[in-house]
Amino acid sequence: MLIRVLGSAAGGGFPQWNCNGALSRAAWDGEPHVVQRTQSSLAVSADGDAWVLLNASPDIRSQIGTTRALQPRRDQPRRNSPIKAVVLTNADVDHVAGLLSLREGHAFTIYAAGRVLDVLASNRIFDVLAPACVDRRPLALATPLQIRDHGADLGLTIEAFPVPGKIALYLEDKQAGPDLGTSEGDTIGLRVRDANGSEFFYIPACARIDEPLSMRLHGASLLFFDGTLYDDDEMIRQGLLAKTGRRMGHMSMNGPDGSLAAFASIPVARKVYIHINNSNPALSTASAAFRTVRAVGWEIAHDGMEIAL
Numbered sequence: 001m002l003i004r005v006l007g008s009a010a011g012g013g014f015p016q017w018n019c020n021g022a023l024s025r026a027a028w029d030g031e032p033h034v035v036q037r038t039q040s041s042l043a044v045s046a047d048g049d050a051w052v053l054l055n056a057s058p059d060i061r062s063q064i065g066t067t068r069a070l071q072p073r074r075d076q077p078r079r080n081s082p083i084k085a086v087v088l089t090n091a092d093v094d095h096v097a098g099l100l101s102l103r104e105g106h107a108f109t110i111y112a113a114g115r116v117l118d119v120l121a122s123n124r125i126f127d128v129l130a131p132a133c134v135d136r137r138p139l140a141l142a143t144p145l146q147i148r149d150h151g152a153d154l155g156l157t158i159e160a161f162p163v164p165g166k167i168a169l170y171l172e173d174k175q176a177g178p179d180l181g182t183s184e185g186d187t188i189g190l191r192v193r194d195a196n197g198s199e200f201f202y203i204p205a206c207a208r209i210d211e212p213l214s215m216r217l218h219g220a221s222l223l224f225f226d227g228t229l230y231d232d233d234e235m236i237r238q239g240l241l242a243k244t245g246r247r248m249g250h251m252s253m254n255g256p257d258g259s260l261a262a263f264a265s266i267p268v269a270r271k272v273y274i275h276i277n278n279s280n281p282a283l284s285t286a287s288a289a290f291r292t293v294r295a296v297g298w299e300i301a302h303d304g305m306e307i308a309l
């Protein structure tokens with residue numbers, strides 16, 4: 001199985017279009033200790049030929065431009081694409097807006113939890129993906145599903161499972177109480193497995209690690225995990241946005257409730273932070289945060305990172 005990180009940044013990318021914060025500034029200025037990143041998405045393939053995208057970011061067109069394996073094949077018809085399916089982990093803008101760039105009457109399949117398919121169905125702009133050729137298939141939770149293209153088995157099995165999280169920002173219901181109207185299926189994690197039994201987990205958004213999630217990840221060989229913020233209040237302290245990570249549905253890396261502490265007691269062979277916000281100091285290889293994260297064995301994903309299992 002081949003995994004390619006198409007985009008490693010959180011919503012907004014890095015640098016973010018309107019951001020003059022210290023990290024974005026360094027990225028705009030091309031400083032060597034930071035690397036620009038596009039928005040959150042992975043590509044996976046069992047054979048290197050047919051590819052499945054995990055989330056479709058607004059940067060998808062440039063991601064295809066820098067990823068030869070995702071470009072139309074020279075020896076195939078005038079219209080062709082190695083992208084056979086897109087699996088969505090939530091309805092956040094950074095994970096679904098790229099679908100709109102996959103219009104042009106091309107057949108592929110979208111897999112998502114029922115809650116997220118409902119969001120697509122209720123926004124008519126997504127009908128640019130002609131329902132006659134773009135299939136939308138529900139991912140039942142905790143039920144492994146073989147990914148297919150026109151009936152052909154792509155050699156990948158995907159299991160969706162619920163993770164603590166939040167409904168998409170633009171769907172928050174402020175009257176609904178502290179959960180803002182969130183229901184099961186609004187945020188899922190994915191376990192992706194090939195025919196040889198190689199597998200990895202992809203969890204780009206997670207509000208906390210509860211007991212079921214901790215048990216599920218125990219002993220995993222590879223995990224891509226929510227690396228949005230380093231400190232829960234960093235966006236407030238940096239004068240960027242008056243919101244904590246908690247309020248956004250993301251657990252942070254640092255602190256007693258953070259992922260660094262949580263994974264100290266969950267054995268996982270290879271751990272990679274992804275969906276990293278432009279406020280996260282770990283984006284800078286010159287930061288103490290970066291050194292701390294690396295010292296306990298975490299990696300920070302970068303665009304173009306490739307892993308073969």
Ligand code: MLT
Pocket residue numbers: 010011012092093094169170205248249
């Ligand atoms: C998130 O990850 O919290 C969202 O992508 C935020 C957003 O929609 O901008």
Ligand code: MN
Pocket residue numbers: 010011040092094095275
């Ligand atoms: Mn996001």
